[in-house]
Amino acid sequence: MKILSIRIKNLASLAGEQCIDFESQPLANAGLIAITGKTGAGKSTILDAMCLALFNKIPRLKESDGKLQDVDGSELLTNSPLTVLRRGTGHGFAEVSFIAPDQKRYLARWELKRARENPNAKLQSVQRSLTCLTDGVVIADKTKAVDENIKNITQLSFEQFTRAVLLAQSEVTAFLKARDSERGELLEYLTNSAIFAKIGQLAFEKTREISKQRKELENVLGHIEILSDDAVAELNEQLQQRNEKLKTLETERTLLEQYQRWFTQQQKLENDVQQRQQHQLEQQQKVEQLSTEREQLKQLETFASIRSSVIQQQKTQAELNQLQPKIQSAESLFSEVEKSFSQEKNTFQTVDAQLKTQLHFEQMYKVQLDQVRDCIRDRKLIGEQFKKAEAKFNQLKQDLEPLLQQQNQLQTECDQLNNQQEQITQQLEQTGQFARLDQGIAAYLSPLQRFIQQLHNFEQQYGEFNTAQMQLSEKQQQLALLKQHAGDEQSIDQQLTQLREKHGENIDKNYRLNTITTQFQQYLQLDLETNKVQATCEELTQKIQHSIQQLEKSEQQYHTQKQQREQLQQMLQQQRLLHTEHIEKLREQLVDGEACLVCGSTEHPFKTDHSALSNELFHLQQQQEQHALQLEQELFQTWQQTQQTHTQNSAALTQQQAQLNRLTTEREKQEQAIQHACTEAQIQLDLAQSPESNQQRLTQMMQDLQLDQQKIEQTIQQLGDTQKQQRTLAQSIQQLSQQMSVIQQSEQALDDLLELLNDEQRETWQKYTLTTAQNIMQQLHQRHQHLQYIDSLMQQLNAKMQDLKQKSLQVEHQQTQLQQAKNEQEQFEKQGKENTSQAIQLIFEITQVQIEKPCKWLKQYDEQRQKLQLEFNQVRERFEQVRDQFDAQQRLLDQLKTQQQQVTAQHQNATLEIEQWLKQHADFDTIQLVQLQSITPEQIQQMRQHVHMAERELADAFAALKAIREQLQQHLTQQPAIEFAQLQTELTALLETLQRTQVQRDEVRLKLELHQRNLEKQQQFAKQIQNIQQEEHRWGKISGLMGDSTGKKFRDFAQQYNLDILLEYANQQLAMLSQRYTLKRLDNSLSLAIIDHDMDGEVRSVASLSGGESFLTALSLSLAIANMASGSMKIESLFIDEGFGTLDASSLHMVMNALDQLQNQGRKVVLISHIQDMHERIPVQIQVQPLGSGASQIEIVG
Secondary structure, X not given: OEEXXXXXXXXXXXXXXXXXXXXXXXXXXXXXXXXXXXXXXXXHHHHHHHHHHHHOOOHHHOOOOOEEEOOOOOEEEOOOHHHHEOOOOOEEEEEEEEEOOOOOEXXXXXXXXXXXXXXXXXXXXXXXXXXXXXXOEEEEOOHHHHHHHHHHHHOOOHHHHHHHOEEEHHHHHHHHHOOHHHHHHHHHHHHOOOHHHHHHHHHHHHHHHHHHHHHHHHHHHHOOXXXXXXXXXXXXXXXXXXXXXXXXXXXXXXXXXXXXXXXXXXXXXXXXXXXXXXXXXXXXXXXXHOHHHHHHHHHHHHHOOOHHHHHHHHHHHHHHHHHHHHHHHHHHHHHHHHHHHHHHHHHHXXXXXXXXXXXXXXXXXXXXXXXXXXXXXXXXXXXXXXXXXXXXXXXXXXXXXXXXXXXXXXXXXXXXXXXXXXXXXXXXXXHHHHHHHHHHHHHHHHHHHHHHHHHHHHHHHHOOHHHHHHHHXXXXXXXXXXXXXXXXXXXXXXXXXXXXXXXXXXXXXXXXXXXXXXXXXXXXXXXXXXXXXXXXXXXXXXXXXXXXXHHHHHHHHHHHHHHHHHHHHHHHHHHHHHHHHHHHHHHHHOOOOXXXXXXXXXXXXXXXXXXXXXXXXXXXXXXXXXXXXXHHHHHHHHHHHHHHHHHHHHHHHHXXXXXXXXXXXXHHHHHHHHHHHXXXXXXXXXXXXXXXXXXXXXXXXXXXXXXXXXXXXXHHHHHHHHHHHHHHHHHHHHHHHHXXXXXXXXXXXXXXXXXXXXXXXXXXXXXXXXHHHHHHHHHHHXXXXXXXXXXXXXXXXXXXXXXXXXXXXXXXXXXXXXXXHHHHXXXXXXXXXXXXXXXXXXXXXXXXXXXXXXXXXXXXXXXXXXXXXXXXXXXXXXXXXXXXXXXXXXXXXXXXXXXXXXXXXXXXXXXXXXXXXXHHOOOOOHHXXXXXXXXXXXXXXXXXXXXXXXXXXXXXXXXXXXXXXXXXXXXXXXXXXXXXXXXXXXXXXXXXXXXXXXXXXXXXXXXXXXXXXXXXXXXXXXXXXXXXXXXXXXXXXXXXXXXXXXXXXXXXXXXXXXXXXXXXXXXXXXXXXXXXXXXXXXXXXXXXXXXEHHHOOEEEEHHHOOHHHHHXXXXXXXXXXXXXXXXXXXXXXXXXXXXXXXXXXXXXXXXXXXXXXXHHOOOEEEEEOOOHHHHHHOOOEEEEEEEEOOEEEEEEEO
């Protein structure tokens, strides 16, 4: 990823629109760029703008949690990006152009506005967009879509970006100097590895949860009860008997319900017969009530022949009644219209005569009137021109006064410039020896300034020039001795390459040994578990054999007791039967003194009180039966418990055998993996030997490998130190030679200037070159300023003289125009008077009346003519309207009279027809005709339908009654041979018996279903327990390796692993920046130490590093974190914020060399620093300059 440009507007202290273009000079070719400015000027705001445009976040605000009040009164969180908008502005944005890993150019924009861009209005929502500049396509314009596309295109999250592209030295320094616990937290944040603690905790929780599930399933399995085979067979037999009995009862219930439905149908038919009879009587009454309507319908049928005549008579009479008032009203209105028509006709004739007289007058004096109109029109034009000429004269007069004032002012300024020029000329005479350089003096200032700066820097760094030459010779001799002793740098590189390759091979071999050791430990663990499970299987096998013997014994005891109980019950039953059938007869035959046939006793105490004897015998029998049942139940429970124990042991044995097979397979796989790893590592390891000897062999191999590694590292360290000394000396010699060569070349460029010095100045130049050069620089700079000032004065004087000349010409031209305007004004005044006299003469010829204002007379004449024309038009319009009304009213009156005659004839015809019809039908009179006429056809149709409906309903009632009676007779032929009361009794008893039988059947079925479900549950739970035991074993191994209740175990392991990777990256960077140090992690901790190769590989604390050394180490860690965050993506832009404030001069030199190494790696490095020496070492700068009132602007310098 490479940043191309940053555009900012109104963010924090950066006011207005600012742009930083890294593709334009001088930033394009600069590998190292400094962002400089005072504290609070807005340097870090540039980096904030870059983060805003890409991720809508600001790194500096992530720890803030307070609230601020905005200008509109609303509250903002202090960590909100909205707070970055500059106060007093209504619009701001941040825009970043960059090249992504796909080598396309993109533009990310973040924009914030207030309502209507009012600085005091409410903040609006942030607007974001992402555009592909290469394709010219807007990829996203919503915040969520922009975030997703930025992450996909850049392959960086916000956290990764702040670690890979934007480096804050405070975080890395804190990481370097932190305690172990704090370093662990920082490492989690920097590498985003907090998930490992959760993984370890989840592994522990998962193992505990699976173990809990196994125990719960085993508990449930132990409480599942199942029936014996005999009990199951007995229940199946009972179920079959209950089903057969239910089938018989269902057949009986079906027959009885059929009889019940017959009686129900009989009752229903009898009720229907009664209802139909009642309905027939009601319909008969309705038909009788409609006799009046039937009579009226007959009259209406007779009246139908004369109905049309009666309707015609009524209609014509109504029309005549309506026409009579209309005719009267029309005659009255016609009289009024006729009178108004006569009046309007007379008025129209009068106005028409006046208009004709006016037209005749205009035709007679048409020529004179047109001439008057032309004169008045010309008069208006002349008046307008006169006013313009007068205004022009006044304007020219006003414009002339400031021109005269400006002319006088320019003359005064020219005199002042002449005086200043004379004073500067006198000052130039003091440095007259440099007069030869006046034409190109600026060309000498830059080389002289460069020479002074270079000499000043050289003396500060190396001392005097002669001393530096001696140091250069000494360093050259030292470098020659080192090369003679250890070889040149290429030879050392070859040796280091070979040693590092061997070192890498040893690391790989060490890794393989660690892997084999871990696998061997796992193999031993599996072997131990296999032996343990095998012992458990043998123990369970013995228990199962013993439980089989116990099971057979308890089952035999149970069946024996069951047979004895059944025999006892049969015997007791026989005794009861004998007692009930024969005991009474035997008791009656007993004789005192004679032996009893049953017991042989001669005494018979129960001969008379035989009830007590019967009760006693029954109680004894019941006790014997209960005792036998209790003993049978105890033996049955013992048998069931033995069977349950046998089932559990069998299930456990199956599970242990499966686990044994699985462990054996895993042990074989582990053995194969160890053999394969040993083959690859070329190590001989015989697993048939004792574990202790194998473990001792592996330990010895690792120790030998570590000793070899230490020797290689020491050799690498020694060669690295030698190579570092050679590089340091070569670099120092090269730098010193370059600096001396640059100074000599700069002095040679000043030969022309040195020739102008006098003897005293030349002698001073040889002794005090820097001081003399600075004095000459001051004199030349002052002379250059005087020359520039004189040139400026000459340019100003020439410009003022030119302006004075132009002003004089403008004054003369203005006076000429003023005289011309005055002449035009007098000419227009004369033309106006001549025009007025001509118009007055023409009007006198027309009217023979002398007037003073022709314009007023013409206006009155036109108004009078227009008024007469308007009056004529109005009178003519009213006359035409009245005439139209007169014609329309006359036509209406004629139409009404004609209509009246027609209606009267129709009325007379209808009356004659009615009179003739009444003579033919004597039973009708006029009143009755009117009544019949009032009945509408709809009412007649309704009456007819009502009568027909009543008659039809009566017929339907007769037919329905007949049909239902026939159904009742047919139903009675199928009467069952049982009474209804007897049927109800038998059906109730049958339903009760059926319900009891169903309950008994359901109880038996429920027992069988419960037994079947228990069998399925037992198999299911046994299978689940087996699966969970396998999963418990697997998770137990995982939890043993990395799980605990807090996740600390796996988190510490992962953090140590991440720290090792981080230190490997950091040491690669540190080797390129400084070969003296190597970072390492102390064993079994997160503590950091530094290996000092200049001190024979001494390991010491990182807290002992100096400022420059701490910066190099922190910078290496920063770059390592950036490499880890960016993955395989190439980062071409690096921004470093602060971190240089505590460096001294030597440390600063070391830091600058390290930064030069970074830019040599192909990165554009942009850093923020307050150190002035660093500013001087970095020529290309982005300066943030305060403007006052909290505002700053950006300026590119280089």
